[in-house]
Amino acid sequence: xxxxxxxxxxxxxxxxxxxxxxxxxxxxxxxxxxxxxxxxxxxxxxxxxxxxxxxxxxxxxxxxxxxxxxxxxxxxxxxxxxxxxxxxxxxxxxxxxxxxxxxxxxxxxxxxxxxxxxxxxxxxxxxxxxxxxxxxxxxxxxxxxxxxxxxxxxxxxxxxxxxxxxxxxxxxxxxxxxxxxxxxxxxxxxxxxxxxxxxxxxxxxxxxxxxxxxxxxxxxx
Amino acid sequence: xxxxxxxxxxxxxxxxxxxxxxxxxxxxxxxxxxxxxxxxxxxxxxxxxxxxxxxxxxxxxxxxxxxxxxxxxxxxxxxxxxxxxxxxxxxxxxxxxxxxxxxxxxxxxxxxxxxxxxxxxxxxxxxxxxxxxxxxxxxxxxxxxxxxxxxxxxxxxxxxxxxxxxxxxxxxxxxxxxxxxxxxxxxxxxxxxxxxxxxxxxxxxxxxxxxxxxxxxxxxx
DNA sequence: TAGAGAAGGTGTAAAATTACACCCTTACTT
DNA sequence: AAGTAAGGGTGTAATTTTACACCTTCTCTA
Numbered sequence: 001x002x003x004x005x006x007x008x009x010x011x012x013x014x015x016x017x018x019x020x021x022x023x024x025x026x027x028x029x030x031x032x033x034x035x036x037x038x039x040x041x042x043x044x045x046x047x048x049x050x051x052x053x054x055x056x057x058x059x060x061x062x063x064x065x066x067x068x069x070x071x072x073x074x075x076x077x078x079x080x081x082x083x084x085x086x087x088x089x090x091x092x093x094x095x096x097x098x099x100x101x102x103x104x105x106x107x108x109x110x111x112x113x114x115x116x117x118x119x120x121x122x123x124x125x126x127x128x129x130x131x132x133x134x135x136x137x138x139x140x141x142x143x144x145x146x147x148x149x150x151x152x153x154x155x156x157x158x159x160x161x162x163x164x165x166x167x168x169x170x171x172x173x174x175x176x177x178x179x180x181x182x183x184x185x186x187x188x189x190x191x192x193x194x195x196x197x198x199x200x201x202x203x204x205x206x207x208x209x210x211x212x213x214x215x216x217x218x219x220x221x
Numbered sequence: 222x223x224x225x226x227x228x229x230x231x232x233x234x235x236x237x238x239x240x241x242x243x244x245x246x247x248x249x250x251x252x253x254x255x256x257x258x259x260x261x262x263x264x265x266x267x268x269x270x271x272x273x274x275x276x277x278x279x280x281x282x283x284x285x286x287x288x289x290x291x292x293x294x295x296x297x298x299x300x301x302x303x304x305x306x307x308x309x310x311x312x313x314x315x316x317x318x319x320x321x322x323x324x325x326x327x328x329x330x331x332x333x334x335x336x337x338x339x340x341x342x343x344x345x346x347x348x349x350x351x352x353x354x355x356x357x358x359x360x361x362x363x364x365x366x367x368x369x370x371x372x373x374x375x376x377x378x379x380x381x382x383x384x385x386x387x388x389x390x391x392x393x394x395x396x397x398x399x400x401x402x403x404x405x406x407x408x409x410x411x412x413x414x415x416x417x418x419x420x421x422x423x424x425x426x427x428x429x430x431x432x433x434x435x436x437x438x439x440x441x442x
Numbered sequence: 443t444a445g446a447g448a449a450g451g452t453g454t455a456a457a458a459t460t461a462c463a464c465c466c467t468t469a470c471t472t
Numbered sequence: 473a474a475g476t477a478a479g480g481g482t483g484t485a486a487t488t489t490t491a492c493a494c495c496t497t498c499t500c501t502a
Contacts, residue, residue: 067364085349114342117335124345128306131352142363182460187481403490408451
């Protein structure tokens with residue numbers, strides 16, 4: 001199955017220069033340290049948080065926080081689904097790395113959607129793609145066994161960072177939560193991957209040696 | 222957790238009378254028998270399928286067809302996420318009951334989105350809500366044990382039909398696929414529910430006796 | 443009306459995952 | 473420098489779910 005993977009939303013490019021000036025002129029930058037909360041579940045959506053740099057994890061921090069929703073990388077609007085539906089965040093976002101967020105003004109954004117039909121059509125495409133990505137992510141993780149889910153996560157990280165060797169922004173416990181399995185399952189599967197020469201891992205440094213094999217495990221696992 | 226449950230999309234009500242005439246004038250009705258395929262995964266999205274009557278199941282009919290995506294009831298546009306993203310269906314839709322579908326012309330619909338900003342904003346709200354519903358449905362099923370998942374399904378059906386007693390449009394095997402567990406798990410949990418006086422069930426006739434208890438099992442199961 | 447097939451149902455065995463217990467190492471704190 | 477907390481790691485037991493085997497009922501069809 002193809003993994004739909006937005007490389008960031010492009011709808012803002014549909015704006016005229018003067019509209020961009022208005023949107024960015026009313027925007028401000030926020031910086032978050034790794035581990036900080038970016039948005040809090042239940043809070044009202046006042047503005048749109050465009051993730052310019054870093055990785056965040058979306059979590060449903062309820063009683064049962066077995067599994068996180070998804071990881072978001074640079075280019076995504078955090079909680080874009082909630083902006084025009086519930087108007088409050090349905091989940092929390094946690095910075096996994098240091099993050100830079102551009103806060104776009106809700107009223108300006110909405111006005112531009114209303115006035116510029118090219119922009120609104122492009123935004124419809126964007127949220128449709130985000131929808132697909134969420135669903136795809138979740139289906140990929142929940143239909144798999146623990147090995148397949150871990151392989152999927154590693155493949156996604158490789159793709160997002162564009163390198164086969166990277167520092168994973170998650171502890172083993174975090175990885176378990178993201179893929180919806182136990183910490184022990186992550187450790188055991190990671191040990192298996194090492195034994196079979198599919199990955200090298202030492203602490204947070206992960207190097208994917210056999211991407212094809214990993215992808216197969218992700219697909220058929 | 223609140224279950225977001227669209228009672229059908231209302232964005233079409235934002236259209237002017239003449240726009241409605243144009244949209245419905247170019248539309249046609251299709252009728253499907255229970256068991257028939259409504260849309261096929263991989264097919265291009267030519268038009269929008271508005272489900273006027275009946276219940277359909279969305280399935281990712283790949284090799285691993287462990288779990289279906291969601292059930293859709295009257296009022297929903299089938300595959301609305303795909304219309305402006307992938308442009309082809311990412312899943313198949315199967316009629317569980319006899320269905321009536323209103324086929325809306327894609328070009329007319331898109332033109333109205335472009336020309337009527339109130340409609341497009343309302344459509345953005347609609348697809349955001351659909352997004353929420355998909356995610357909520359999936360999270361509810363995958364975070365639960367088999368009893369909780371079955372309880373969730375029964376609660377959703379009760380809510381959709383607006384009655385505590387109904388004919389379930391699914392065989393036990395179907396129910397298993399919808400909630401992502403095995404047929405035996407469904408049967409055993411259903412037997413437990415009967416023993417504990419939570420439901421009565423005889424074949425496809427289901428009567429919910431203790432909705433509160435069922436809801437608790439759904440929430441904490 | 444006999445037979446096949448689909449559906450509901452249940453017990454037991456097998457498989458997978460989680461939970462627990464415990465180890466080692468590192469890094470931070472006092 | 474010792475103590476403690478957090479993270480990585482691994483074996484074994486407990487739990488959950490699935491798989492298998494088998495039975496009954498109902499319906500459709502030859």
